[in-house]
Amino acid sequence: MGMYVDGFLLPVPTKNLLAYKKMAKLACKVWIEHGALSYVEATGDDLKVDFGLPFGKLMKNKPSETVVMAFITYKSKADRNRVTKLVMSDPRLTAMMGKDMPFDMTKMSFGGFKALVEG
Numbered sequence: 001m002g003m004y005v006d007g008f009l010l011p012v013p014t015k016n017l018l019a020y021k022k023m024a025k026l027a028c029k030v031w032i033e034h035g036a037l038s039y040v041e042a043t044g045d046d047l048k049v050d051f052g053l054p055f056g057k058l059m060k061n062k063p064s065e066t067v068v069m070a071f072i073t074y075k076s077k078a079d080r081n082r083v084t085k086l087v088m089s090d091p092r093l094t095a096m097m098g099k100d101m102p103f104d105m106t107k108m109s110f111g112g113f114k115a116l117v118e119g
Helices: 014-033 055-059 077-088
Strands: 004-013 038-043 065-074 109-114
Touching: 004 014, 004 055, 004 077, 014 038, 014 065, 014 077, 055 065, 065 077, 077 109
Parallel strands: none
Antiparallel strands: 004 065, 004 109, 038 065
16 A cells, blocks of 8 residues: 545635644644654645646635645555544644634545555
8 A cells, every 4th residue: 555645725815824824733743743644734826827727716716815735644545544533533633623713614625645656
């Protein structure tokens, strides 16, 4: 079994980026402590492309929103399932749930991916 990746794409109101970053830093710490190999959150920077479908258009984000792309890597899908179960029951993250999130969770896109090429 090869590496497994969880991928996320979401529009975050630009005015909420600082709050989102604080939340993401905590999430990063929790995921890594529970066994994720890596955790990355990145904000759109060079998204005005002349080809393909730009992320902003794909996400139907407003001018007041910033596209965030995130991914978490694991040893395998089984390891991802184990880590995610631990993360979702971690009190540091469950304390955040139900509170005002700095983004609209209904606009978040998420999926699990099998690694096709690793380097």
